[in-house]
Amino acid sequence: MNSFFKYFTDIFRAVKSLLTGMKVTGRYFFSPWEIVTQQYPENRNKLKMYDRFKGEVIMPHNEQNFHRCTGCGICETNCPNGSIEIIQDRIDMPDGKKKRIISKHIYHLSMCTFCGLCIKSCPSNALAWGQKFEHAVYDRSKLSKILNQPGSSIIKDIVE
Amino acid sequence: MKEVINLPVKNIEEEEYHINMGPQHPSTHGVLRLVVSLQGEIVKSLKPHCGYIHRGIEKMCEKDTYPQIIHLTDRMDYLSAHINNHAVCLLVEKALEVEVPERVKYIRTIIDELNRIASHQLWWCSFGMDMGGLTCFFYGLRDREKILDIFEESFGSRLLHSYYTPGGLMMDIHPNFQKGVKDFIKYFRKKIKDYDDILTGNIIMQERTKGIGVLTKEDAISYGVIGPSGRASGFSCDVRKHHPYGVYDKADFREILGNDGDTFTRYLMRMHEMRESMKIIEQLIDNIPAGDYTAKMKAVIKLPAGEYYQRVEAARGELGVYVVSDGNKTPYRMKFRSPNFSNLSALDHISRGVKIADLVAIGGSLDYVIPDIDR
Ligand code: SF4
Ligand code: SF4
Numbered sequence: 143m144n145s146f147f148k149y150f151t152d153i154f155r156a157v158k159s160l161l162t163g164m165k166v167t168g169r170y171f172f173s174p175w176e177i178v179t180q181q182y183p184e185n186r187n188k189l190k191m192y193d194r195f196k197g198e199v200i201m202p203h204n205e206q207n208f209h210r211c212t213g214c215g216i217c218e219t220n221c222p223n224g225s226i227e228i229i230q231d232r233i234d235m236p237d238g239k240k241k242r243i244i245s246k247h248i249y250h251l252s253m254c255t256f257c258g259l260c261i262k263s264c265p266s267n268a269l270a271w272g273q274k275f276e277h278a279v280y281d282r283s284k285l286s287k288i289l290n291q292p293g294s295s296i297i298k299d300i301v302e
Numbered sequence: 303m304k305e306v307i308n309l310p311v312k313n314i315e316e317e318e319y320h321i322n323m324g325p326q327h328p329s330t331h332g333v334l335r336l337v338v339s340l341q342g343e344i345v346k347s348l349k350p351h352c353g354y355i356h357r358g359i360e361k362m363c364e365k366d367t368y369p370q371i372i373h374l375t376d377r378m379d380y381l382s383a384h385i386n387n388h389a390v391c392l393l394v395e396k397a398l399e400v401e402v403p404e405r406v407k408y409i410r411t412i413i414d415e416l417n418r419i420a421s422h423q424l425w426w427c428s429f430g431m432d433m434g435g436l437t438c439f440f441y442g443l444r445d446r447e448k449i450l451d452i453f454e455e456s457f458g459s460r461l462l463h464s465y466y467t468p469g470g471l472m473m474d475i476h477p478n479f480q481k482g483v484k485d486f487i488k489y490f491r492k493k494i495k496d497y498d499d500i501l502t503g504n505i506i507m508q509e510r511t512k513g514i515g516v517l518t519k520e521d522a523i524s525y526g527v528i529g530p531s532g533r534a535s536g537f538s539c540d541v542r543k544h545h546p547y548g549v550y551d552k553a554d555f556r557e558i559l560g561n562d563g564d565t566f567t568r569y570l571m572r573m574h575e576m577r578e579s580m581k582i583i584e585q586l587i588d589n590i591p592a593g594d595y596t597a598k599m600k601a602v603i604k605l606p607a608g609e610y611y612q613r614v615e616a617a618r619g620e621l622g623v624y625v626v627s628d629g630n631k632t633p634y635r636m637k638f639r640s641p642n643f644s645n646l647s648a649l650d651h652i653s654r655g656v657k658i659a660d661l662v663a664i665g666g667s668l669d670y671v672i673p674d675i676d677r
Contacts, residue, residue, distance in 0.1 A: 159505040166496045167437055178444055194476065196458035222370035257373035257464040258472055271458060 529619025
């Protein structure tokens with residue numbers, strides 16, 4: 143007799159628990175404004191990343207094409223996986239001394255782990271985070287970038 | 303004359319046979335291969351084969367300086383990335399006897415707990431999906447998204463943050479951080495009731511998990527099963543209680559212990575832990591003291607020669623970091639004692655005699671993260 147009752151109470155309990163769950167899903171079904179799906183490629187124009195978003199490492203240049211990098215190579219030594227290569231150049235100064243400048247600041251996005259050590263360790267704040275995140279390309283070599291723009295030079299107020 | 307060959311007739315029900323579950327299997331949540339020996343549908347024994355995602359992180363640490371090691375620990379248990387970072391930072395601070403500012407301790411503790419909630423939410427999604435409830439997956443991920451948004455606003459990334467540095471933090475928290483966290487707690491307190499309605503109370507889920515994969519307290523201790531899985535068996539192993547770090551000693555929270563040690567209890571442990579984590583965050587979020595976000599550290603960090611060990615409570619259990627230093631700026635040897643590896647060792651023991659479908663449930667309740675096992 144006992145098992146007979148248990149059989150029916152089990153069925154009742156099962157249906158009740160299912161209905162409790164379906165109450166939740168039903169609520170979302172009838173309140174579509176609670177749905178949070180983003181239509182990604184369509185909303186591209188409106189999509190705004192947070193200010194601190196780590197998309198890629200960039201070197202900001204001002205309007206006159208000046209950057210702040212002295213070519214000291216500290217970021218290169220601090221990078222844990224060799225994503226940064228610094229190629230230095232020497233130029234003759236008017237007073238006869240030679241000065242070190244940056245020739246190429248090469249950044250391999252494909253190897254970067256976005257740890258932020260280069261940006262934190264740069265003594266002259268030459269690097270920053272960029273907001274671009276759509277990095278897919280057809281060829282891996284396109285992921286190696288030269289961060290200092292062609293024709294750019296170092297801003298005057300930086301002293302080493 | 304015709305020859306009669308008497309082939310022995312094998313009874314397929316009685317014979318043992320082996321199948322490979324994984325390396326690519328949705329319920330192993332990564333590249334883990336389980337060689338399961340079956341008799342009919344019953345699991346006779348099981349052998350995990352690890353190493354499919356071995357990257358040699360411990361070896362790589364030997365060439366990296368201490369600030370550089372942080373970004374590698376992110377990639378072990380990626381679901382509790384902050385907590386892994388915390389372990390290395392605490393170890394370096396302990397070795398150098400640096401006192402970090404009170405503000406850093408508060409922020410780290412809050413973020414660790416947020417990370418724990420996010421990790422348990424993802425576990426809840428995937429556990430629900432392993433049991434056949436796809437709805438859970440969407441709801442869990444939706445709520446995890448709220449935490450990831452807070453993370454993204456403050457530290458710029460969603461999964462692998464590298465936010466802690468030895469001595470403090472990479473940068474200060476975003477001005478919106480406190481408000482975001484408070485909003486999230488208010489939101490999630492409501493939503494966690496949905497979790498209970500959908501999955502915890504579900505009779506199908508309960509029937510499939512109650513009494514399945516029982517791990518006794520003795521076995522939990524001898525296998526070293528820790529974290530929520532070990533506490534489900536009544537093994538009190540919460541590092542936050544036993545060896546407090548951060549400001550856990552200032553927060554009032556309970557260490558939740560179960561006694562059945564079955565799959566359902568392991569499930570309940572994590573549901574309770576999410577609530578406890580919210581309680582911790584609520585107590586701390588308004589009291590973050592003002593101050594510096596990092597202690598003064600030397601540009602090149604060198605640990606004095608010797609051996610160091612530091613443990614923290616990651617989302618899946620105790621994570622230990624062991625360093626042998628010879629006084630250089632890179633460690634001589636680094637060893638991570640990861641919670642998932644020891645939790646996996648008990649899988650063979652607790653899944654003997656269950657049906658193969660229950661193996662999926664047991665695996666889900668142990669909540670292993672494969673990159674942490676292989677490192
Ligand atoms: S980016 Fe900064 S750290 Fe790197 S070479 Fe230029 S100045 Fe030095
Ligand atoms: S973010 Fe880290 S990995 Fe990337 S270039 Fe900078 S230091 Fe290297």
